[in-house]
Amino acid sequence: xxxxxxxxxxxxxxxxxxxxxxxxxxxxxxxxxxxxxxxxxxxxxxxxxxxxxxxxxxxxxxxxxxxxxxxxxxxxxxxxxxxxxxxxxxxxxxxxxxxxxxxxxxxxxxxxxxxxxxxxxxxxxxxxxxxxxxxxxxxxxxxxxxxxxxxxxxxxxxxxxxxxxxxxxxxxxxxxxxxxxxxxxxxxxxxxxxxxxxxxxxxxxxxxxxxxxxxxxxxxxxxxxxx
Amino acid sequence: xxxxxxxxxxxxxxxxxxxxxxxxxxxxxxxxxxxxxxxxxxxxxxxxxxxxxxxxxxxxxxxxxxxxxxxxxxxxxxxxxxxxxxxxxxxxxxxxxxxxxxxxxxxxx
Numbered sequence: 001x002x003x004x005x006x007x008x009x010x011x012x013x014x015x016x017x018x019x020x021x022x023x024x025x026x027x028x029x030x031x032x033x034x035x036x037x038x039x040x041x042x043x044x045x046x047x048x049x050x051x052x053x054x055x056x057x058x059x060x061x062x063x064x065x066x067x068x069x070x071x072x073x074x075x076x077x078x079x080x081x082x083x084x085x086x087x088x089x090x091x092x093x094x095x096x097x098x099x100x101x102x103x104x105x106x107x108x109x110x111x112x113x114x115x116x117x118x119x120x121x122x123x124x125x126x127x128x129x130x131x132x133x134x135x136x137x138x139x140x141x142x143x144x145x146x147x148x149x150x151x152x153x154x155x156x157x158x159x160x161x162x163x164x165x166x167x168x169x170x171x172x173x174x175x176x177x178x179x180x181x182x183x184x185x186x187x188x189x190x191x192x193x194x195x196x197x198x199x200x201x202x203x204x205x206x207x208x209x210x211x212x213x214x215x216x217x218x219x220x221x222x223x224x225x226x227x
Numbered sequence: 228x229x230x231x232x233x234x235x236x237x238x239x240x241x242x243x244x245x246x247x248x249x250x251x252x253x254x255x256x257x258x259x260x261x262x263x264x265x266x267x268x269x270x271x272x273x274x275x276x277x278x279x280x281x282x283x284x285x286x287x288x289x290x291x292x293x294x295x296x297x298x299x300x301x302x303x304x305x306x307x308x309x310x311x312x313x314x315x316x317x318x319x320x321x322x323x324x325x326x327x328x329x330x331x332x333x334x335x336x
Contacts, residue, residue, distance in 0.1 A: 011316070012315075014316055015315070015316060015319040015320070018323075043237070044237055044240075047237070047241045048237070048240050048241050048244055049244075050244045053240060053244060057236070057237065057240050060236055060240070061228060061233050061236055061237075062228075064228075065228050065232040065235075065236065067235055067236065067239045070236055070239045070240060070243070071239050071242065071243045072243075073243075074239070074240050074242075074243025074244055074247075075243050075246065075247060078243065078244050078247040078248075079247060080247075080276070080279065080280075080283070081244070081247035081248045081250075082247055082250050082251055083272050083275075083276045083279075084248070084251075084276065085248060085249070085250060085251025085252055086251045086255075086265060086268050086269055086272055087268075087269060087272045087273040087276055089251060089252065089255055089261065089265075089269050090269060092252070093257050094257075099252075103248050103249055103252055104245065104248065106248045108280060111276075112277060112280065115273045115276075115277070116273070116277065157331055158327075159327065159330055159331055160323070160326050160327035160329070160330040160331060161323065161327060163298075163301060163322065163323045163326035163327070164319060164323045165284060166281065166284040166285070166298065166301075166302070166326075167301070167302075167305045167318065167319040167322040167323055167326075168319055169277055169280045169281045169284060170281055170302055170305050170306065170309075170322075171305060171309050171315050171318050171319055172277050173277045173278060173281055174306065174309050174310070175315070176273070176274055176277060180274065183274075184271075185271035185272070185273075185274035185275045186274040186275065186277070186278055187278070188271075188275050188278075189274060189275025189276060189277065189278025189279045190275075190278030190279075190281065190282065191278075192275075193278060193279040193281075193282035193283070194282050197282055197285070197286055197289060198289075201286075201290065202286050202287065202290075204282075204286065205279075205283065208279060208282075209279075212272075212275050212279070213268070216267065216268060216271055216272075216275075217264065220263075220264055220267050
């Protein structure tokens, strides 16, 4: 059962392997060049396991000590995870002891795969999602550790490799588009977010989340009326 | 910062991240039926959030010197290729190579 789930999950994680190994390496190298021992990127990549927040953490560690503002900043940077949770409430049901780990490892990429990919019918869903999450975390921690240890020996130009993630999200967007008959929600997510990006620049994510919820509250209320 | 303060800072980041990840599951546990609106969100958010993630990836590019043009070209390649061949790995692989060539050799700032 486990073997089958592993074999079904592995191909879905290949693009993430490429992205995470290289991005993880640049993270490990970055933290190392900021003067931290290699254990730091290894442990932060393992326990924080939220890419953008780990890069921010390097700056936080170089600033004056202020745990409360660090906590609030983390909540803001990672607020989108709350949406992932609501989206996966159903899918993460009945998976037993794997559930806490699935939630712990719910990064953008593991969320996207677990949300958009249905495992084949003869594959155990819980183990499938478990291996997606575990493999992704393995790539990231390996990348970060390697980058910290060998970063200075890297010669070839990897500028632009981070596009793997953009491409992954675009492809999952299309796959979901095909699976569903209603395209409203997908368009709302894309449209509202883009409009908020133009208005709020890099701080767009909280207003975008708020507006998306408001929009759906409105459509839900309208639906209720029509029934 | 002392080592102790550094460890506390990292622990606080872990705590903050886990708060955002576990929140929905703690508020709406398996045994209980979540409020109707949350169940409704559970059916529409999966589609909306991936759109949000796509935009999230472009948040710096749009305001960069080329205003996201290399990203737009590469995304167009990904979309067309994916509509045509329907092969996830191929679309992502080719799209990424196209993007890397664009930013390393064509759009030089």
